[in-house]
Amino acid sequence: MVTPIRSFPGGVIFAAAVVVAVVAILAWQGNLFAVLAILAWQSNLLDVRAQSVATAFDQPPAYPGYTWTRDGRAVASEEMETIAGPSHCGWQSATMLFIVWPPGSAATTYFTGRLYIRDPEGVYGIPFRDKLARNVTLPADAEATGYRLGAIEIYVSPSDRDEAIYVVSPRDAERWPRVDPVRLCA
Secondary structure, eight states: OOOOOOSSTTHHHHHHHHHHHHHHHHHHTTOHHHHHHHHHHHHTGGGGGGGSHHHHHSSOOOTTOOOOEETTEEOOTTTEEEEEOOGGGTOTTSEEEEEESSTTSOOOOGGGEEEEEEOTTOSSOHHHHHHOEESOOOOTTOEEEEEEETTEEEEEOTTTTTTEEEEEOSSOEEEEEEESSOOOOO
16 A cells, blocks of 8 residues: 655655556556556555455554444544554554444543454553454354444444454454553553
8 A cells, every 4th residue: 555655745746656657567568457456455446455354454544544434424533443553652553443332322532432452463462462363253142333444344242242342344353352441551
């Protein structure tokens, strides 16, 4: 993914020029499939990046993160948010999922909700790395919350709603542990 360079004027233009140059070279060499794949990835056509939990969150987005929807409308970050942990604490490889509780209720602050974490590297804490479960099967009592990021959906299970949340895509499902009490860094 090409990220606009914001540290100097013209960075966005430079990044776009690089993408155009790569596409032109591949097209000139007759590799139409590669050209279409690059264009689909860059513009996220057909939710290419959101087809698996791992693809969407192995490199978590910095604040403000992804825009989630519920019932077909975009939701505010106070209601649902997935962002990288703060880099000044060394947590940037972890994904922090803030969600109002119960899901779908009126959002007031982050602290009326819950925090769940995807921390495969253990930067937030080894216990959270160890509690992360990938390629899981949803419990029989799992319920959709209505929150979506493309093809990815959020589920809760009454049998373990105080312990974890489920992030589910067409390709995989993960069980992210709850952080309780919420621990943030300054």
